[in-house]
Structures are given as structure tokens and as C-alpha cells.
Amino acid sequence: GESVGLHLPTLSVQEGDNSIINCAYSNSASDYFIWYKQESGKGPQFIIDIRSNMDKRQGQRVTVLLNKTVKHLSLQIAATQPGDSAVYFCAENYLWDSGTYKYIFGTGTRLKVLA
């Protein structure tokens, strides 16, 4: 079936280094993607999004890259800080026949920042 998955369930990064979290998607009809950050016991927090007509988008310390050829999405966090420790998951989105949007969520990658 169609799915969104993550290659690395846990990623440990030294404080100050850059982090790269990856995500693969299989639905070729998906045209919108979001990265969420979820801290323990809290709801997911919107980080950054990207549409399929783009291959890169930058935010504050974060960059999302989209490679439609291989159906791959990545989140890069520059100068990783202890506050970045959380689970990160991606979501893909496509328009349903019913006129509403359908989301598929990945299970997440846990990012651990080492002091």
C-alpha cells in the first residue's frame, strides 16, 4: 500500500552539528509535504512545508529538500541544539476525489542531541 516511511528510527547528533532526517514516500499523487516536531507528551508542531513544484525550502535553521524523482524528503537542522531533541515525522498530502485532502503520516525519527 501507499505509505510514508523513515529510514532511521533514531538519530543521535552532537550539539552544534547539523542533523539530517530522511523520509520516503510512495504516493506519486502527493503534492504537498510537511515536517512536524513532536516533543514528549505534546502535540505535533508544524515546522516547515514544501509543495511539489519546489525542491528546496528554507526556514529558520531548517531546510526541507524534496526529490520527486526518487520520492524522497529530508529535513536538515543546522547547528542542532538540545531543544531540538524530539520525534520528527513527515506527512504527505494529496487531494481526494471527495474534494478534501488526505494525509499520510510517517511513524517518526527520534532525534537525540548529545551535549
Next chain:
Amino acid sequence: SQTIHQWPATLVQPVGSPLSLECTVEGTSNPNLYWYRQAAGRGLQLLFYSVGIGQISSEVPQNLSASRPQDRQFILSSKKLLLSDSGFYLCAWSPAVRQETQYFGPGTRLLVL
């Protein structure tokens, strides 16, 4: 700015008891509203979504129901809780204009004993 609230934050209920979780959104009109369940170590499971007052679509057959009595209020209910209903329940909303983007609430941790 828009905000989304959920309550209670945590709930411990005995098996067979009723459930009512509430979600409200502020700062927007006519949002799409969603209820998700998140099991430990798993992805989000869509339970219900609503595109307007009184309009509820169910994604999976289950022991739960949802209602939308007001434009910015979404309620998740059960008449009799099961042990398997335990989990982290998330409400989300998307703007009427840009429906692709979903924003989540703080969640309710439900433990059924």
C-alpha cells in the same frame, strides 16, 4: 493568530465508562477539524474529520463517535470505553482557504483501566 485547545490534558477512566474529549479552535472560521489517535511508537491514525457543523466522516469503525455542534468545536465521545481505547488523542484543524496544512492541538492522554 489561531490557537487550538484540547481538554482535559490527561484522563484516567475505568473500562465501560463514557468519554467526552473537547477541542476548540480560536481565530479562524469554518475550519476543517480532525481527530487522531496516536499509539506509542506508531503513526497517527485518523479517526474522524469534519468540514462543517454537523458534518462528520468516520475513517475507521470503532467504539468512538464525534460531533461538531459549533463551527469551532469538535467533540470525541464514547458510551463505553474499552481498554484498547487508551492512547494519545490529537485534534487538528486546517484553514478553510488552505486546507492542506494541518495544525495540531496539545493532545489528551487517555488511560483506560
